[in-house]
Amino acid sequence: MSERFSQFSGKSVYVAPANPAGRALAQHLREDNVKVVAMVDNLKQGRDIINHAEQANGDIQVIVAEGPFQAEICRGLVKKGFRKEAILCHRGNQKLTPFRLSLADLIKDMAEQALRFSIRTLCRILPAKKAVFYAEEFVDTNLLLAWHYYAGMHPDDAELLGINLKGQAMDGDLAVRIQSGWRAYWVLLRARVIVIDHEYTSLLFSEVRLHKPVVQLWHGLPYKSLAGNAHFPNICDTAFVSSSRWFNEHRFPHIFRAEEYLDYGYPRCDALLQPKHQRNWLNSISEEVFDSFTKNSQGIWVYMPTYRDSGDNSYLLNFDALESLCQQYDKTLIFKFHPFISRKFRDAMGLKGDADTLQAIPGYTRLFLFPSARNIYPWLADAEVLITDYSSVALDFLVLDKPIVYYQYDKEAYRHVRGEPMIKDSDFIAGPLVTTETALIATLRELTEGKDAFKYERDALIEKFAIRRQPSLPDITAYIRAVA
Known part of the structure; x- marks a missing residue:
């Protein structure tokens, strides 16, 4: 038994956060006969995750x-x-140490409270101006297209904000307009309505969204x-938009707070x-390149895997076999990876x-390889097969x-x-489930032969x-425009 966990043998604890490091720690604790009741995480949800002390079983240590x-x-x-x-804080090979708020922490908390008060006050006294399309670190496709369509319809009522963007590639003068x-x-403080397509937890946005209409x-x-x-x-957005009435009734209300759920697409x-x-080719690879590219084969396949939170994004692919199959049937295979791992793939290849x-x-x-920051959907529309x-x-x-x-090999x-x-x-x-x-390879061959x-x-x-199954942007634009 590890000395650092011996004091908890046979006892119950919670472990935070619910990331790979937290789960590895939880496994070590279980191996030392410690009962891990659940994971604790400020953001994630799941069957074995709690987010608030009210969900805990008594005053158990974390x-x-x-x-x-x-x-x-x-x-x-x-x-x-x-x-x-x-x-308690886990310090690697050292013993667990109690968490203590330092003087710096206390000063930081006081400064945060003062900043939140200032934000609330400014939101109340400043006149509301425009519809603000807001992103942090990365402007994703839904937001970008929504802004572009809205700005085309109402050019004097649209602002696109990008906070702490990480060198994202943009078309033409698009970067200048952000x-x-x-x-x-x-x-942002003077927004009439805020439109987002991700969740953000920065202090400024977290406070502003409590005082402005938000469309997610x-x-x-x-x-x-x-x-x-x-x-x-404290969060309850004005509207949550998806492409499915069923999800809006049975899934999204359990994880996103909103006054109404709209199936606009x-x-x-x-x-x-x-x-x-x-199609809107904004921030995609251009239509001209697409036309030239598709003339060189009898069809395209697209591979779009999701990101692995475990950190293991070494996809199981036989490139020689895929190349041979594409040559045999005159196809082209496009890989579109998550931005987090596209750079690693480029380096590896x-x-x-x-x-x-x-x-x-x-x-x-x-x-x-399709560039990770670009919109692949205009290309995806003509794909013969999605993997x-x-x-x-x-x-x-x-x-x-x-x-x-x-393709679920893991x-x-x-x-x-x-x-x-x-x-x-x-x-x-x-569709076919392969591992x-x-x-x-065999499944792609069968599909190409019409099976x-x-x-x-x-x-x-x-x-x-x-x-x-109808375009979303006319309805989304009308809704945003109508929000007071």
């Missing part, structure tokens, strides 16, 4: 895993009602469990419902040059009534980290979930 944000996590737990005396820095904060576009119908914002009791999915000349262009993978003529795993893109793609291959490991999914597999999988490289046996399942999911 052990916080070592990490760069350990102090911030501890302070967050205190704000969620956990007694600071009940919080407000940032102190001017962006000033615009989110970014997909989830298979995997989501944290949402329901565990923040996702802006990114409009391209899937439109002919090529009507030896890709050089501009990361913001469509690039052939070295050594192959039919395999290409994915647990990503919400599978539910988006249903409206095209084309084959979807679910399902148990994925569920171990993410927990139980939000929907049953039978409500997600509407090996060999099965993936698609899943049309009924695709139609059934669209019907059950009441997935919208």
Whole structure:
């Protein structure tokens, strides 16, 4: 038995946070005969996760895993009602130490309270001006397209704000039109309505959203469990928008707080419902490049896997076999990875040059990497086959009534980290489920030869979930414009 955990042998504890480091610590504790009641996390939700002291079984100690944000996590737990005396910090090979608020922490808390008061006051006294489309670190496609359409209809009533953007590639003068820095904060304080498509926890935004109408576009119908914002009791947005009436009735109200849930659809999915000349190619690879590219083969396949929170994003792919199959059937396979891991993939494959262009993978003529920060949906609309795993893109793609291959080679490991999914597999999988490289190649071959046996399942999911099959942006724009 480890000396540092011996004092808890046979006792119950909570462990924070619910990330790989926290779960590894929980496993070590269990091995030392410590009962881990649940994980504690300020953001994530799941079957074995709690978010507030009110959910805890009595005054049980919380052990916080070592990490760069350990102090911030501890302070967050205190704000969620956990007694600071009940919080212990794991220090690697050292013994567990009690969490103590330092003088710097106390000063920081006082400064935060003063800043929140100032924000509340300014929100009350400043005149409300425009519809503000807001993002932090990365401007995702739903928000970008919603802003672009709205600004085209109401050019004097739209601002696009990007806080702490991480060098994201943008079309033409788009980067110039994104407000940032102190001017962006000033615009946010005077917003008439705020539109977002992610959840943000920065101090400024967290306070401002309590005093302004907020429209949450989110970014997909989830298979995997989501944290949402329901565990923040003060949050209640004006509207939550998705592409499914069923999800709006049975899933989203449990994880996102809003006054109403609207099935207007996702802006990114409009391209899937439109002919090529009507699609918005904003921040995509251009229509001209698409036309030139598609002339060189008889069709494209797209592989879009989700991000692995475990940190293991080494996808199981036989590139030689995929290249051979594409050559045999005159197809092109495009890889579109999550921005978090696209750089690692580029390094592993030896890709050089501009990361913001469509690039052939070295050594192959039919395999290409799509830039991670770009909008692939105008291209996806013409894909013959989608290959994915647990990503919400599978539910988006249903409206095209084309084959979807679910390549889930690491399902148990994925569920171990993410927990139980939000929907049953039978409500997600509407195509061949494969778990090996060999099965993936064989399935693609069968589909190319016309052996698609899943049309009924695709139609059934669209019907059950009441997935919208009309463009979203006219209704979204009208709603935002009407918000007082």
